[in-house]
Every structure is written in structure tokens, then in C-alpha cells.
Amino acid sequence: MKSASDQFSTNANRALDNPILQHALLNVKQGLVNRRLQAIQNIPQFEEWRTYASQIKTHTLANMDFYLQQYEQQVIASGGQVHWASDAEEAQQIILSICQQVGAKTVVKGKSMAGEEIGVNDILEENDMEVVETDLGEYIIQLAKEPPSHIIVPAVHKTKEQISDLFFENHQAYGCHERLTEVPDLVNEARKIMREKFHAADVGITGANFLIAETGTSVIVTNEGNGDLSSCLPRVHIVTAGIEKIVPKLADASLLLRLLARSATGQDSETYSTFFTGPKREQDQTGPDQYHVVLIDNHRTEMLSSELRPMLRCIRCGACMNHCPVYTSIGGHAYGWVYPGPMGSILTPSTIGLENAKELPNACTLNGRCASVCPVKIPLPSLLRSLRIRQFDRGMMSWQARTGLKVWALLNRYPTLYGLATRIAVKGLGLLSNNGVIKSIPLDAGWTPHRDMTAPGKDSFMHQYRQQQKSGDRS
């Protein structure tokens, strides 16, 4: 997927002024946040689960080579095929080749962020295949020709009215001429159209929430059952997954599933949790003839061998962005790529390059609410700071920021100088005071355009304290 992450500030500011988006974001800011709270209220062991889950993932990441090889052996033993893609282009070619070999005309897709990452729709459409997104949210944004704005609810930025418009425009071709306005009617129309696509599809592509090494199983969760229909009806099932989705055992996947839905949408479990192991067996009534797993690296092994390794624990629940006051102010599109919010501010620069997503690690107050809800306890603020350290070391800051920091460092090295500078600042700001309040500071484009500044008192604390100690008076 092409990135617009270098337009972050512009897009973020535009989003702030978009009343339709702001209204839609309430569904995340209040809706999803409250639903998660309700779901975990009756689970006293939720914190313990988070600790275990974090340990499982940490252990797995420390032994990725072993588990990936075990996984591959098990997939092959169950009749499937495993393909290793070092980057997006390689993954595209592998998937294209599989589709071309079976003469695919129609491809149905379950929601896969890894699929978005590698641009699988683009390569197939360029080669004259019809690609149909079957997750309702993904279907909606496919019609709107927009990227996802959230990893779990990709069309969360769209209102019912906008969706009604999209369906009315795009479903004429299927003989649907009535403008629908109620949610059940819209869902049923989409369902009817998709049902035809499922039956017509030659290939189904899904993502994977987990890959289980012990059994060579891929797991997906959906609320609509579209993952099942995408994988069982077509002749070929392709699973696209980042290598970090690997977990050792079925029991591990079980624990992670308990955390996933609750953290994402406040459900105890997604409606469908499906486990796929290999293609159709002789005795099966349904199932694909071919089962392919495309394991994607795309900079994950780089992250694995760096201080960013903990980011690979991510189980793609979306809780971090739901609880992020920056994300819920600007929505997902401002981040400019597949992954938004806190996890996206780490994954996007790590995948497309820090120089292409400079602002993302900085658009954060380090408030830590994301880390406090992450089911696998990723230290998100620390990782964002690590990216800022990389930026500093690579001289990627503006000269103003660099100079400011140099001055700060100098003053801090010489406390007397620091004390003096503080007193000068006190006097300087005092000149701008309008009865205790400062309305405008020259050259300030950040603070006083939006809020008043507190004027300082007569002198710094340290100076006043020193004077009082000298005179023996403490009032």
C-alpha cells in the first residue's frame, strides 16, 4: 500500500476539522473503550492473562527459528505448502503465481492487514483478476477506494449515510435499485452480493491471527463468517501472515484468543474462531484442494534483532489505538499507511522507513494509556522513544529542535548558568504579562495561538528560596 505518512500533520489537522469523522470516532473513543471495560469487569484474572500472554510471545520471539520450522513441517505434513517471502514484492509474486497457475478470475479476501501491507489486491487487479473484500468494513472501503482507518473496524470513519450512498451507487450493477438506509437492510444486501462472489471464487485469501507451530494450523477470527466462506468454498486457500504470528501450542492460541476479542471489541469471543490445518482431506465434504501459507518477513527479522523486538508480540487487537487520545482525535487515515495509532507509529516507520514517517513517533504525548491496555504488555511509549533516539542519532530533527536541545544541555551542565537563564526567562516572560496572563508570545506558533500562558511571578523559586535562607525569613 502506498504511504502518505509524510503528510501526517496536514492530514491530521484536516481530520480535526472534519465533523463527520469526529462524530464517527466517538464509536471508538467511547464505544469500544467502554465495551472493553465491561467485558473485563467480571474477569479478575485478566491481568494474569496479560502477563502469561506477554511471556508466551516473548519466549516465542526468542525462539522464532525453531517454531517457524516446526510450523512448516506440520503444514507440509498436513498436505499444505509454505512459501517464505522476504519482502512485499516477493510475497506479491508468490501469490500472483499461485493464482495464475489455477487460472483464477475471482479472488475473495478475508480481512488481512498483512495483505494490505504487501499490496496483494493491487498485483492481482493489475493482472485482470477481480478481488472482492468480504469483511463488511473492508468491502465498504473497497467501494470507497480508501485505505482502512482502523485494523479491526476498517470503515469506522464512515457513517451509515455514507455507506448507504456507496451501496446505492455501486450495487446498481447487481440489480439493486433501492436506496437502503437501515443497518440490517444494508448488511443483507451486502451479504446477498457477497454470497455470489463466494460461490464464484477460485481463490480465497485470508490473514491469520495466529499460526500454531505444534499443529501447522492457522487461526482467524471474524464476526461475519466471511473467513470460513473465503477459505472453504474456493479451490485454493492462501494464508498471508507475518512471521511473528507464530505461537508454540494450541493452548497458547487459546489464551491469546481470550484476550483478543475482549481487548478489541469487548466481545468474550468473536463470532467465528476458525482453525485451518491443510487442504481438504478425502473424507471432508468441503474445503480447498490447495492450502498455501505465505510467511512474510518484510522487515520483521530486522525488528526481531533490534530493541523493537517487543513490538512483534502484537496480536492486532486495536486496543492501543482505541485508547489513544491522539488516534481518537485524528482517526487512522492521518497516519498514512496500513497501521495507525500507537502500534502503527512503530510498525509504519519500521517497515516503510523512518525517513518516510518522521512525524509518527513524535505525535505522541507518551501518556502510556496504550501500554496499560495492550494484552501482551508491549512497552509502546519506550519503543516510540527508541525511534526518537534513532531519529536524533541520524540527525533527522529540525535545526531549531537540535539547537534548542543543545542550549538546554549546556544550561543543564552548568547549574549556575541554568539558574541565571531561569531568572532571565522569568523576567522576559514577565514583560509579556497582562495582569498575570500572557496572551501572545513572539515567534510562538504552538502555545499561545490556542491557549493563554501563565505569567511567572516576581522571580524563580530557587532565587526566592536562596534570598529567604539568607535573610532567615521563610513566609
Added chain:
Amino acid sequence: MNTNTKTGAGQKRIAFFVTCLVDMIRPSIGFAALKLLEATGHTVEVPESQSCCGQAAYNSGDIEAARQTARRHIELFEAYDYVVAPSGSCLAMIKTDYPVLFEDQAEMHKRAIALSEKSFELLSFLDLQGVAIEAEYHGTVTYHDSCSGLRSLGVKHQPRNLLNKVKGLSLTEMNDAEVCCGFGGAFCVKFPEISNHMVTDKLNNILTSKADTLAGGDLGCLMNIAGKLSRQGVALRCFHTAEILAGMTDGPGICASKGTSGT
């Protein structure tokens, strides 16, 4: 006012770390803190060559500069029994991040850990010490939970315990008290529009709470919120909790015009 007299081995030496914003913008918070700390019965000193805790450099990625200032503050404070600061973010820097800064230097790491164990955010410290609160404040106060204090240091019930001891004061909780106000250090000037949006949300929550006073534990947050309230012409008093607890609320609140004072 010494309400607990401690002598000999019972009396400890507290190093007061004023923090840069309090030092520069609102010294009254520092004096309020000193008054409250002295009420614990321990001796309180303000070590001379203190400066900024280093989070500005740390959070901008300048690790070396952060390490230099951290080293100096470890050397300055380590001889004391306690280090106390009227700021969650600055104290969190000392408590949780100074050890991280010296992870690869065994000796300094040990010293950083030792300092960390005796460093306390002011309100947590006062609550732990069970200090008596004699102040009066007639108003309805709502509390903003600053992020670092809340999530790095567990500051949540302590300020509320203390405020509940103030005669005439009633506490009311706002919605989303724990959601970031949008200050975030450099964030508020790097991304001013997003920051403005976040502080506007906070303002709306304060107004819905029907409180007439805002209290908090971090001057950065309070300046941000009070600055927005002032710009919007909302007459709501903002104080650092220390000022309320020390009975120092006769003058103007944070970012309020001189000549405005409360009842």
C-alpha cells in the same frame, strides 16, 4: 508547623526537587510543598545545583544529554534519605528512567536504583507519611490525573485522600479524568492543533463535572488546561494540589488574572 516531631534516628533528610516549571512559572507550589514536607517532622533541604530532570532531552532522543543531567542529579541527591518532587513526570524520570539510562553501566545503575527507591512524588509521599492537613477550601474540586504520575508511579488515590481532609472541600470526579490533557512536553508545541483538540475535550469534561476548581499534581498539565480555560473565558480556579493542602489559595489560580481571588 511541626505536627510530627521526629528526633534522632526517626528524623530523615528530605531533598526537595523543585522541578523546572515550578521553579520558573509558579514558585508558590514550591513553597507550599516545603510547608507540607516540614509538617512531616523531617528536615527539608533544597540542594543548590539542581536543574531540569532531563525528560526534555530523553523524550527527544538525546540520550547523552539526558544521561549527563541524570548523573548530576544522582550525585546531588543520593546522600539524602528521600527525594521529593511536586511533579509526577519529573519524579517518574528519576524513579523509572534514570535506572534505564544507566542499564549498561553497572556502578551508575546501582546508584540510580538506590536513588529510585527513595524518590517520591509529593502527594504520594504526604499520603504515606500521614501528614495532618489543617487547610480549609470552600469549593467543589475535580482532579486531573496526570499521565506519568498515574501510570508510572500509581498516583491516583493519594491526592484524593489528601483533598478529602481539607475542610469545606468536596470532590467530584470528571469523565475521563485519566485521559491525557494534550500537554506531553514538546508535543503541545510540535502538534498544537491536536493538543488543542485534546485540551478542549478536557475542558468540556471539567465543565460537565460542575466543579468550580481544578486540582492536579503536575504544573505542565495545569498550565495547559488553565491556559485553555482562560482563553475560553471560563472562570474556574486551577491549583496544584499542594497549594490547596497548604492553605495557599488566597491569590489567583494558575493562569488567572491578578485581582481574581477565591472565597
